[in-house]
Amino acid sequence: MASAPQPLPGPDAAEALLREAQAAGASDVHLRPTGSGYLVLLRRHGELVERECLSETDGARLLARLKILAGLPVYRKDVPLEGRIALSGTEPRLLARTTFLPTIHGEKAAVRLFSSDPELLRLDGLGLPDEVVREMESWCKRRQGLVLLTGPAGSGKTTTIYAFLRRLNEIHGGLSIATLEDPVECDLGFAAQTQVEPEGEITFARGLRTLLRQDPDALAVGEIRDRDTAEIAVRAALSGHLVVSTLHAARTVEVPVRLLEMGVEPFLVASTLLGVVAQRLFRVPCPACEGAG
Secondary structure, three states: OOOOOOOOOOOOHHHHHHHHHHHOOOOEEEEEEOOOOEEEEEEEOOEEEEEEEEOHHHHHHHHHHHHHHOOOOOOOOOOOEEEEEEEOOOOOOEEEEEEEEEEOOEEEEEEEEEOOOHHHHOHHHOOOOHHHHHHHHHHHOOOOEEEEEEOOOOOOHHHHHHHHHHHHHHHHOOOOEEEEEOOOOOOOOOOEEEEOOOOOOOOHHHHHHHHOOOOOOEEEEOOOOOHHHHHHHHHHHHOOOEEEEEOOOOOOOHHHHHHHHOOOOHHHHHHHEEEEEEOOOOOOOOHHHHHHO
Protein backbone atom coordinates (compact mmCIF):
# COMPACT_ATOMS: atom_id res chain seq x y z
CA MET A 1 0.00 0.00 0.00
CA ALA A 2 1.39 3.42 -0.97
CA SER A 3 2.36 5.68 1.91
CA ALA A 4 0.47 8.92 2.45
CA PRO A 5 2.12 11.98 0.90
CA GLN A 6 4.13 14.13 3.30
CA PRO A 7 2.72 17.57 4.10
CA LEU A 8 4.14 20.58 2.27
CA PRO A 9 6.05 22.81 2.40
CA GLY A 10 9.47 22.26 3.97
CA PRO A 11 12.89 23.62 3.02
CA ASP A 12 13.01 21.21 0.07
CA ALA A 13 9.26 21.13 -0.58
CA ALA A 14 9.43 21.81 -4.32
CA GLU A 15 12.07 19.15 -4.94
CA ALA A 16 10.19 16.65 -2.76
CA LEU A 17 6.92 17.35 -4.57
CA LEU A 18 8.49 16.84 -8.00
CA ARG A 19 10.20 13.62 -6.91
CA GLU A 20 6.94 12.36 -5.44
CA ALA A 21 5.11 13.18 -8.69
CA GLN A 22 7.81 11.42 -10.69
CA ALA A 23 7.62 8.30 -8.51
CA ALA A 24 3.82 8.27 -8.80
CA GLY A 25 3.98 8.38 -12.60
CA ALA A 26 2.38 11.83 -12.80
CA SER A 27 2.73 13.76 -16.03
CA ASP A 28 2.01 17.22 -14.59
CA VAL A 29 2.01 19.12 -11.32
CA HIS A 30 -0.31 22.12 -10.91
CA LEU A 31 -0.18 24.89 -8.31
CA ARG A 32 -3.47 26.77 -8.60
CA PRO A 33 -4.35 29.94 -6.61
CA THR A 34 -7.89 30.02 -5.20
CA GLY A 35 -8.00 33.43 -3.52
CA SER A 36 -7.62 31.91 -0.06
CA GLY A 37 -4.72 29.56 -0.71
CA TYR A 38 -3.21 27.25 -3.30
CA LEU A 39 -4.32 23.85 -4.53
CA VAL A 40 -1.58 21.35 -5.36
CA LEU A 41 -2.78 18.87 -7.99
CA LEU A 42 -1.16 15.93 -9.79
CA ARG A 43 -2.22 14.59 -13.17
CA ARG A 44 -1.99 10.80 -13.33
CA HIS A 45 -3.43 8.66 -16.13
CA GLY A 46 -5.10 11.75 -17.54
CA GLU A 47 -6.94 12.69 -14.33
CA LEU A 48 -6.13 15.77 -12.25
CA VAL A 49 -6.24 14.81 -8.55
CA GLU A 50 -5.93 17.17 -5.60
CA ARG A 51 -2.95 16.41 -3.39
CA GLU A 52 -3.12 19.19 -0.84
CA CYS A 53 -4.45 22.67 -0.11
CA LEU A 54 -1.81 25.16 1.06
CA SER A 55 -2.11 28.54 2.72
CA GLU A 56 -1.30 31.60 0.65
CA THR A 57 2.06 31.96 2.41
CA ASP A 58 3.09 28.34 1.94
CA GLY A 59 1.85 28.30 -1.65
CA ALA A 60 3.81 31.46 -2.47
CA ARG A 61 6.97 29.89 -1.00
CA LEU A 62 6.50 26.75 -3.04
CA LEU A 63 5.89 28.77 -6.19
CA ALA A 64 8.99 30.91 -5.55
CA ARG A 65 11.15 27.82 -5.07
CA LEU A 66 9.90 26.37 -8.37
CA LYS A 67 10.94 29.60 -10.08
CA ILE A 68 14.41 29.39 -8.55
CA LEU A 69 14.80 25.79 -9.71
CA ALA A 70 13.75 26.89 -13.21
CA GLY A 71 16.20 29.81 -13.24
CA LEU A 72 13.43 32.41 -13.41
CA PRO A 73 13.13 35.77 -11.61
CA VAL A 74 11.09 35.34 -8.44
CA TYR A 75 10.02 38.99 -8.39
CA ARG A 76 8.29 38.87 -11.81
CA LYS A 77 4.68 38.03 -11.11
CA ASP A 78 3.02 40.16 -13.77
CA VAL A 79 4.11 38.36 -16.95
CA PRO A 80 4.01 34.79 -18.26
CA LEU A 81 7.25 32.89 -17.61
CA GLU A 82 8.66 29.63 -18.92
CA GLY A 83 11.65 27.65 -17.72
CA ARG A 84 13.19 24.22 -17.32
CA ILE A 85 14.11 22.20 -14.25
CA ALA A 86 16.77 19.50 -14.07
CA LEU A 87 17.24 17.67 -10.76
CA SER A 88 20.12 15.28 -10.41
CA GLY A 89 21.71 13.62 -7.42
CA THR A 90 19.29 10.70 -7.40
CA GLU A 91 18.17 8.33 -10.09
CA PRO A 92 16.30 8.68 -12.29
CA ARG A 93 17.24 12.25 -13.22
CA LEU A 94 14.23 14.55 -13.25
CA LEU A 95 13.59 16.87 -16.17
CA ALA A 96 10.63 19.23 -16.32
CA ARG A 97 9.20 22.25 -18.12
CA THR A 98 7.60 24.98 -16.02
CA THR A 99 5.16 27.72 -16.91
CA PHE A 100 3.86 30.53 -14.71
CA LEU A 101 0.84 32.67 -15.57
CA PRO A 102 -0.79 35.56 -13.65
CA THR A 103 -4.46 35.04 -12.73
CA ILE A 104 -6.96 37.17 -10.83
CA HIS A 105 -6.01 35.34 -7.60
CA GLY A 106 -2.25 35.18 -8.13
CA GLU A 107 0.21 33.16 -10.17
CA LYS A 108 -0.68 29.72 -11.46
CA ALA A 109 2.16 27.26 -12.04
CA ALA A 110 2.19 24.11 -14.13
CA VAL A 111 5.09 21.68 -14.33
CA ARG A 112 5.30 19.08 -17.13
CA LEU A 113 7.46 16.11 -16.12
CA PHE A 114 9.44 14.37 -18.85
CA SER A 115 9.80 10.64 -18.57
CA SER A 116 13.31 9.26 -18.15
CA ASP A 117 12.22 5.69 -18.87
CA PRO A 118 14.52 4.48 -21.70
CA GLU A 119 11.82 2.07 -22.87
CA LEU A 120 9.68 5.06 -23.86
CA LEU A 121 12.32 5.98 -26.42
CA ARG A 122 11.71 2.73 -28.28
CA LEU A 123 8.94 2.25 -30.81
CA ASP A 124 8.14 -1.17 -29.35
CA GLY A 125 7.99 0.27 -25.83
CA LEU A 126 5.24 2.83 -26.40
CA GLY A 127 2.25 0.50 -26.24
CA LEU A 128 1.44 1.00 -29.91
CA PRO A 129 -0.29 -1.85 -31.77
CA ASP A 130 2.16 -4.25 -33.41
CA GLU A 131 0.97 -3.39 -36.91
CA VAL A 132 1.60 0.31 -36.29
CA VAL A 133 5.11 -0.41 -34.99
CA ARG A 134 5.85 -2.50 -38.10
CA GLU A 135 4.58 0.27 -40.37
CA MET A 136 6.67 2.91 -38.61
CA GLU A 137 9.70 0.63 -38.81
CA SER A 138 9.20 0.53 -42.58
CA TRP A 139 9.13 4.35 -42.69
CA CYS A 140 12.44 4.40 -40.78
CA LYS A 141 14.00 2.44 -43.64
CA ARG A 142 13.09 5.16 -46.14
CA ARG A 143 15.49 8.01 -46.78
CA GLN A 144 12.95 10.63 -47.79
CA GLY A 145 9.32 11.48 -47.22
CA LEU A 146 7.01 13.06 -44.65
CA VAL A 147 5.69 11.36 -41.51
CA LEU A 148 3.06 13.22 -39.48
CA LEU A 149 1.62 12.59 -36.02
CA THR A 150 -1.62 13.99 -34.74
CA GLY A 151 -3.54 13.80 -31.50
CA PRO A 152 -4.57 15.94 -28.52
CA ALA A 153 -2.09 17.81 -26.36
CA GLY A 154 -0.33 15.55 -23.91
CA SER A 155 -0.95 12.36 -25.87
CA GLY A 156 2.75 11.58 -26.31
CA LYS A 157 3.41 12.75 -29.86
CA THR A 158 6.85 14.12 -29.00
CA THR A 159 7.79 10.88 -27.24
CA THR A 160 6.79 8.95 -30.37
CA ILE A 161 8.91 11.26 -32.53
CA TYR A 162 11.90 10.67 -30.24
CA ALA A 163 11.40 6.91 -30.46
CA PHE A 164 11.09 7.14 -34.25
CA LEU A 165 14.35 9.10 -34.50
CA ARG A 166 16.14 6.69 -32.23
CA ARG A 167 15.06 3.72 -34.34
CA LEU A 168 16.03 5.62 -37.49
CA ASN A 169 19.50 6.18 -36.06
CA GLU A 170 19.80 2.51 -35.08
CA ILE A 171 18.83 1.29 -38.55
CA HIS A 172 21.03 3.56 -40.59
CA GLY A 173 23.75 4.93 -38.33
CA GLY A 174 25.94 7.86 -39.28
CA LEU A 175 22.97 10.05 -40.17
CA SER A 176 22.82 13.79 -39.73
CA ILE A 177 19.64 14.17 -37.63
CA ALA A 178 18.38 17.58 -36.50
CA THR A 179 15.30 18.77 -34.64
CA LEU A 180 13.39 22.02 -34.14
CA GLU A 181 11.35 21.87 -30.95
CA ASP A 182 9.23 24.07 -28.72
CA PRO A 183 10.58 23.21 -26.20
CA VAL A 184 13.34 20.57 -26.28
CA GLU A 185 12.03 17.90 -23.91
CA CYS A 186 14.83 15.33 -23.95
CA ASP A 187 18.51 15.39 -24.88
CA LEU A 188 18.76 12.61 -27.47
CA GLY A 189 22.52 12.72 -27.80
CA PHE A 190 22.60 11.54 -31.42
CA ALA A 191 20.75 14.58 -32.86
CA ALA A 192 21.40 18.31 -33.11
CA GLN A 193 18.43 19.81 -31.25
CA THR A 194 17.31 23.44 -31.45
CA GLN A 195 14.66 25.17 -29.40
CA VAL A 196 12.57 27.61 -31.40
CA GLU A 197 11.41 31.00 -30.18
CA PRO A 198 8.05 31.65 -31.87
CA GLU A 199 8.11 35.31 -30.82
CA GLY A 200 11.84 35.72 -31.42
CA GLU A 201 14.45 35.13 -34.09
CA ILE A 202 14.17 31.33 -34.38
CA THR A 203 10.78 30.33 -35.74
CA PHE A 204 9.94 26.90 -37.14
CA ALA A 205 10.01 28.22 -40.72
CA ARG A 206 13.23 30.21 -40.36
CA GLY A 207 14.99 27.45 -38.44
CA LEU A 208 13.91 24.86 -41.01
CA ARG A 209 15.28 26.95 -43.89
CA THR A 210 18.64 27.18 -42.14
CA LEU A 211 18.73 23.50 -41.21
CA LEU A 212 18.24 22.52 -44.84
CA ARG A 213 21.52 24.27 -45.64
CA GLN A 214 23.37 22.19 -43.03
CA ASP A 215 23.33 18.88 -44.92
CA PRO A 216 20.74 16.98 -42.83
CA ASP A 217 19.50 13.47 -43.56
CA ALA A 218 16.48 13.55 -41.27
CA LEU A 219 14.56 16.39 -39.64
CA ALA A 220 12.05 16.53 -36.81
CA VAL A 221 9.87 19.64 -36.63
CA GLY A 222 7.94 20.03 -33.40
CA GLU A 223 4.79 21.26 -35.11
CA ILE A 224 3.62 22.43 -38.52
CA ARG A 225 1.66 25.54 -37.59
CA ASP A 226 1.58 27.69 -40.70
CA ARG A 227 1.83 27.69 -44.47
CA ASP A 228 5.53 28.58 -44.61
CA THR A 229 6.54 25.69 -42.34
CA ALA A 230 4.24 23.28 -44.19
CA GLU A 231 5.63 24.18 -47.61
CA ILE A 232 9.26 24.01 -46.49
CA ALA A 233 8.72 20.66 -44.74
CA VAL A 234 6.97 19.16 -47.75
CA ARG A 235 9.63 20.37 -50.19
CA ALA A 236 12.36 19.06 -47.88
CA ALA A 237 10.65 15.67 -47.91
CA LEU A 238 10.53 15.84 -51.70
CA SER A 239 14.22 16.67 -52.07
CA GLY A 240 15.84 13.74 -50.27
CA HIS A 241 15.12 14.32 -46.58
CA LEU A 242 13.08 12.28 -44.11
CA VAL A 243 10.88 14.71 -42.18
CA VAL A 244 8.74 13.90 -39.12
CA SER A 245 6.43 16.40 -37.47
CA THR A 246 3.05 16.93 -35.80
CA LEU A 247 -0.07 18.57 -37.16
CA HIS A 248 -3.35 19.39 -35.43
CA ALA A 249 -6.18 17.29 -36.82
CA ALA A 250 -8.90 15.16 -35.29
CA ARG A 251 -8.24 12.06 -37.41
CA THR A 252 -5.61 10.69 -39.77
CA VAL A 253 -7.77 11.30 -42.84
CA GLU A 254 -7.96 15.00 -41.98
CA VAL A 255 -4.18 15.51 -42.09
CA PRO A 256 -3.89 15.73 -45.91
CA VAL A 257 -6.88 18.08 -45.91
CA ARG A 258 -5.16 20.34 -43.36
CA LEU A 259 -2.05 20.47 -45.55
CA LEU A 260 -4.18 21.44 -48.54
CA GLU A 261 -5.92 24.11 -46.47
CA MET A 262 -2.50 25.53 -45.61
CA GLY A 263 -1.82 25.99 -49.31
CA VAL A 264 0.39 22.97 -50.05
CA GLU A 265 -0.11 21.77 -53.61
CA PRO A 266 -2.04 18.47 -53.89
CA PHE A 267 0.67 16.80 -55.97
CA LEU A 268 3.25 17.63 -53.28
CA VAL A 269 1.10 16.08 -50.55
CA ALA A 270 0.57 12.95 -52.66
CA SER A 271 4.28 12.67 -53.51
CA THR A 272 5.74 13.15 -50.05
CA LEU A 273 3.36 11.85 -47.36
CA LEU A 274 4.64 8.46 -46.19
CA GLY A 275 2.16 7.99 -43.38
CA VAL A 276 0.14 9.50 -40.55
CA VAL A 277 -0.26 8.29 -36.97
CA ALA A 278 -3.14 9.50 -34.78
CA GLN A 279 -2.57 8.65 -31.15
CA ARG A 280 -4.47 8.84 -27.88
CA LEU A 281 -3.70 7.81 -24.32
CA PHE A 282 -5.79 5.02 -22.83
CA ARG A 283 -5.75 3.81 -19.26
CA VAL A 284 -4.33 0.35 -18.72
CA PRO A 285 -5.83 -1.78 -15.92
CA CYS A 286 -3.54 -2.37 -12.96
CA PRO A 287 -2.06 -5.90 -13.37
CA ALA A 288 -2.76 -6.75 -9.73
CA CYS A 289 -6.38 -5.55 -9.90
CA GLU A 290 -6.91 -7.24 -13.27
CA GLY A 291 -5.61 -10.54 -11.91
CA ALA A 292 -7.76 -10.26 -8.78
CA GLY A 293 -10.86 -9.69 -10.90
